[in-house]
Amino acid sequence: MEINKNLNGDALELKIIGRLDTTTAPALEAEVKNSLEGLKSIVFDLEGLEYISSAGLRVLLSAQKSMNKQGTMKLVNVNEVVMEVFEITGFVDVLTIE
Amino acid sequence: MDISYLKLAIAALLPVAAAAMLYLLDKRTSFGSRSFVQKQIVIGLIFGAIAIVGNEWGIVINGATVNCRDAAPITAGLLFGGPAGIIAGLIGGIERWICVAWGGGMFTRLACSVSTVLAGIYAAxxxxxxxxxxxxxxxLACASGVVMEVFHLIMVFITNADEADRAIQVVVMCSGPMITAVGASVLLSSVAVTFLARESVAIKVRDRNITREIQRWLLVSVLIAxxxxxxxxxxxxxxxxxxDAQRLMTQSIDDMRGExxxxxxxxxxxxxxxxxxxVESEGTADLSAMASAYGITDICVVDKKGIITASANSKFVGFDMDSEGQSKEFMCLLDGTEEYVQKYGPVSYDASIFRKYAGVATDYGFLQVGYSTEELQSNITSQITRMAANRHIGQDGVLLVIDRDMKVIGGKSEYVGIEVRNTKYLEKLANNKTGVLRKLDTNQGTVYSIFEDVEGYKVVALMPQYEVFKNRDAVKYVNAFLEVMIFAILFGLIYLLIKKIVINNLKEINRSLGEITGGNLDVVVNVKSVEEFASLSDDINDTVSTLKHYIDEAKARIDKELEFAREIQHSAIPSMFPAFPGRxxxxxxxxxxxxxxxxxxxYDFYFSNENLLNILVADVSGKGIPAALFMMRSKVQLKSLTDTSMSIEDVFTESNNSLCEGNDAGMFVTAWQGQVDLEAGGIEFANAGHNPPLIRRKDGCFEYLRSRPGLVxxxxxxxxxxxQRTEFNPGDTIFLYTDGVTEATNSANELYGEERLEKLLNSREWSSMEEMCKAVKEDIDLFVGxxxxxxxxxxxxxxxxGSVLLEIEKEESVIEDIPEITELVEEKLTELGCPMKSVFQLNIAIDEMYSNIAKYAYPDSKGPSRVTLRELFSPHGVELTFEDRGVPYNPLTKEDPDTTLSVEERSIGGLGIFMVKQSVDDMVYLYKDEKNVLRIVKYF
Known part of the structure; x- marks a missing residue:
């Protein structure tokens, strides 16, 4: 997995390329955790995400929980495979997907 | 013989000819296909015509007709049917009534007409x-005819009660020929039809039944009585x-005697x-001359002392009248009696001399005169002839008077003047004792006679025998006829009574018993009309209910044992499916x-080693317990030999030898066993007389795998x-069965057949073997109905x-293995042309499942795991298997997460398994051999 980070003031955009699974999720989690402070907006660009496992969902969920307290979070460019996962798991109702 | 008797005989034979002809018409021609009513009318008319002929050709005697008219309605009614008999009877009866107009007998008109009508009804x-x-x-037909004729003759009595004498004459005359003619006519008709029907004329003894037996004894007892x-x-x-005759004759004689x-x-x-x-005028001087002058023998003058003082016969003079019995009687004249006449009889002084004496009292005593028979008879014969003229006794009896010259001088005119010596029977009679009844044969028939001597005459009474016995004979006939009628009525009555009371009840009981022996033990015998049958019914019902109880008990026991046997048998063959969950x-x-x-x-299947699967289907001859026992023996035999890694043909050869030992019951078993090499593909098999299996190649159709079978x-x-060997490659299917499949039979006795089986198996794609087998069974059920x-x-x-594509084993499972595994799997999947989306879904599955094993399977350490990838065919797909030896844990039992909760409430637990479940086609967990096995199937 590859994470392209683009911090613009208090707005963070994370471009995730590859697979977000048990082995790669900790890296993303660490990245989010480090950038979280003072952040008003976070955008996940999932265009390059091949698939996401529950470990990845956990990271997104905890990010959402944190952002609910301090700003906004949204997911953009969600592909079909990943979208299906969100739908199955009910994450579409929880996350903001554009 | 009189021509009229010949006509009577012909008339009696007409019903025989008609019966034979009509029988043949009915059986051989289109007449037989007419309706019952039509046939009855035709037959009735024909026999009615025969009845008329029978009447017209009868012999008229004394106002009655000797005929065989009744034979026609009886024959029609008995042999062809009631309606025909009734029609014939009506025609015959009516014709008999009106035939008086052209000379039919009037006397028996009513009796004959009614009897003929009744004959038809009676036969019906x-x-x-x-x-x-x-x-x-x-x-029975003949007896029926005879009884009818007897009834006919009784009718003659009944309808002519006021002319009983004539009725008796008629009956005596007619009964013989009529009963014979009608009896013979009906008998011959019946024999003719029986003969034409090719039935035995002999009456079978084994046809005895209660009714016949009772009727037989009734006949015997009635005959004896x-x-x-x-x-x-x-x-x-x-x-x-x-x-009576003697009294009547004696009385007539006495009347004559008196006269x-x-x-x-x-x-x-x-x-x-x-x-x-x-004497008073002429004196006693010449008494003998006086006697001659008066035509007498004796004149005796008797004094007051009873002494004969003068007599025509001088030797009587001095005779004391008081000394002898015969002369003593005259002493009454001395005691005041005026006149005294003595009967003709022997005289006192000479018993050989017969005289008749008379006396009158006189002044000197009395005068006695006497004369001999000749003198008497010459005096009174003409008077007696007059008196006795045409005297008769009863109706045809006669009274005759015979004089001392043995000549008939009085009585029926044709007898008068007959010399007795010229008439043998009278002579015989005349030499007989007086007053004794004698039977004599005369030229006018047998007569009974009796005679008395009266004043030298013989008075003879003669009565013809028939008159003497007229009443007796009448009673004889009436009695005989009534006996016949009584017997006939009893005969019929007993038949009907026995039928009603015994036969019908017996039939009812037999019917119930039939049902009971047929297996329906719930039938209740309910014949309660007669006490004996009620008791029999109760006994049968009790017996059946006891029997039922025992049968139920025995059945329950057998059922239970059979149920055990069934369980044992079924547990002996692998019946848990899926049979090899790990594979x-x-x-x-x-x-x-x-x-x-x-x-x-x-059937049986088991692995001899990891890649050698044995499959077997066998069929033991026979069914039930014996077959089951032999089946167990065969199964164990085959399995134990297979387990020794023997080659399949040797397994069969050895098993055969073993099974032949102690096979006294002569059972055998057909078997088809194959050894499937799952690594290299191919089946080695042996066939002992078993049906050929069906085999389907990966892209082909099911076809019979025919090979030359060995002996059972x-x-x-x-x-x-x-x-023998056949290829068996990934994607191939084999179907083994017993003849119970192909030889399943429907109610029309048709077999299910190989063709239908083959067609069904090829009718569609099967998602599983279970589906296929069940479909076959369903189709058989549908066929058999x-x-x-x-x-x-x-x-x-x-x-x-198919074979394993990939097998990854780890001694210590860690999360870090996941990229390697996913990479290897992905590579294989790409080779198979798996869609990218499925690849990702399978990757997620590996990530979720393997991370579970790495994190949770071995709580305190790291343990081994194995991931296997197999290719699946039809439908094409793959199967991923995760195995570990960790804590038993079935992820499928984990509750699905609530996917509707808000962000704050959501946790991530259980989401992974849920995701995998949602994205793959099948997911199975089992714990086997201390291993957690999770299978995931994904079709492309």
Whole structure:
């Protein structure tokens, strides 16, 4: 997995390329955790995400929980495979997907 | 013989000819296909015409007709049917009534007309109620005719009661020929039809039944009673008749005697008075001359002392009248009696001399005169002839007076003047004792006679025998006829009573018993009309209910034991499916539906080693317990030999030899066993007389795998079997079965057949072997319908899904293994042309499942795991298997997360498994051999 980070003031955009699974999720989690402070907006660009496992969902969920307290979070460019996962798991109702 | 008797005989034969002709018409021509009503009318009309001929050709005697008219309606009614008989009877009866107009007998008109009508009805009733609407045996038919004629003759008595004498004459005359003619006519008709029907004329003894037996004894007892009463009555009536006749004749004789004696007395007294006057005027000087002058023998003058003082016969003078019995009687004249006449009899002084004496009292004593027979008879014979003229006794009896010259001088005119010596019977009679009844044969028939001597005459009474015994004979006929009628009525009545009370009840009981023996033990015998049958019914019901109880008990016990046997048998064959949960390279399913609780079929499958799967289907001869026992033996035998890694043909050869030992019951078993090499593909098999299996290649159709089978197992010792081989590659399917499948039979006795089986298997793609086997069973059930299952239905289906694509084993499972595994799997999947989306979904699955094993399977350490990837065919896909030896844990039991909660409430637990579940086609967990096994199937 590859994470392209683009911090613009208090707005963070994370471009995730590859697979977000048990082995790669900790890296993303660490990245989010480090950038979280003072952040008003976070955008996940999932265009390059091949698939996401529950470990990845956990990271997104905890990010959402944190952002609910301090700003906004949204997911953009969600592909079909990943979208299906969100739908199955009910994450579409929880996350903001554009 | 009189021509009229010939006509009577011909008339009696007409019904025979008609019966034979009509029978043939009915059986051989289109007449037989006419309706019942039409046939009855035609037959009735024909026999009615015959009845008319029978009447017209009868012999008229004394106002009655000797005929065989009744034979026609009786024959029609008994042999052809009631309506025909009634029609014939009506025609005959009406014609008899009106035939008086052209010379028919008037006297028996009513009796004959009614009897003929009744004959038809009688025959109809007999046929319906006594003979069950079938023609009777000739004996019964003949008896029926005879009884009818007897009734006919009784009718003559009844309708002519006021002219009983004539009626008796008619009956005596007619009964013989009429009964014979009608009896013979009906008998011959019946024999003719019986003969034409090619039935035996002989009456079978084994046809005895209760009714016949009772009727037989009734006949015997009635005959004995009849003989006894008739002979007793006959003797009594004979004696009574003789006594009556004697009394009647004696009375007539006595009347005659009185008249003769009176005439003689008067004659002699008249002479005596004349002689008295002559003696008074002429004196006693020449008494002998005086006697001659008066035509007498004696004149005696007797004084007051009773001494003869003068006599025509001088030697009588001085005779004391008081000294002898005969002369003493005259002493009464001395005591004041004026006149006294003595009967003709022997005189006192010479018993050989017969004289008749008379006396009159005189002043000097009395005067006695006497004359001899000649003198008497010459005086009074003409008077007696006059008196006796045409005297008769009863109706035809005569009274004759015979004089001393043995000449008939009085009585019926044609007898007068007959010299007795010229008439043998009278001579015989004349030499007989007086006052004794004698039977004499005369030229005018037998007569009874009696005679008395009166004043030298013989007074003879003669009565013809028939008149003497007229009453006796009438009673004899009436008695005989009534006996016949009584017997006939009893005969019929007993038949009907026995039928009602015994036969019908017996039939009812037999019907119920039939049902009971047919297996319906719930039938209740309910014949309560007669006490004995009620008791029998109760006994039968009790017996059946006891029996039922025992049967139920025994059945329950047997059922229970059979149920055990069934459990044992079924537990002996692998029946848990999926059979090899860890292995998705094969799909195997088998089923056995036994016709009875236990069966003789069996199947088996097991691995000899990891890649060698044995499949077997076998069928033991016979069914039930014996087959089941032999089946167990065969199964164990085959399995234990297979387990020794023996080659399949040797397994069969050895098993055969073993099974032949101690096979006293002569059972055998057909078997097909194959060894499937799951690594290299291919099946090595041996066939012992079993049905060919069906095999389907990956992209082909099911076809019969025909090979030359060996002999059945246990058939003959020392037989050897051959090993055969067929290819069996990934995607191939094989279907084994027993003949219970192909030989399943429907109610029309058609077989299910190989063709239908092949067609069904090829009818569609099967997602699993279970589905396929069940579809076969369903199709068989559909085909068989209501018909019972005769044979065990057994089948085994195996699909070879294919080999392992990838197997990754780790000694210590860690999360870090995941990228490697996913990479390897992905590589294989790409090779198979798996869609990218499925690849990702499978990757997620690996990530979720493997991370579970790494994190949770071994709580305190790291443990081994294995991930296997197999390719699946039809439908094409893959199977991923995760195995670990960690804590038993079934992820599928984890509750699905609530996917509707808000962000704050959501946790991530359980989401992974849920995701995998949602994205793959099948997911199975099992714990086997201390391993957690999770199978995931994904079709492309």
């Amino acid at each position: 009733l007999l046929r319906k109620y006594m003979f069950d609407d079938k023609k009777p045996s000739w004996a 009849f003989a006894l009463s008739t002979s007793l009555m006959y003797v009594l009536q004979t004696n009574l008749a003789k006594n 003769i004696e009176q005439a003689a007395d008067d004659d002699l007294l008249k002479i005596c008075r004349s002689v008295k006057r002559a 998705n390279d094969i799909d195997i399913y088998a089923s056995m539906d036994t016709a009875k609780e236990v069966g003789g079929d069996f 197992l246990a058939g003959m010792e020392g037989v050897s079997y051959r090993k 209501e018909a019972p299952q005769f044979d065990d239905i057994t089948m085994l289906a195996l699909k070879y899904n």
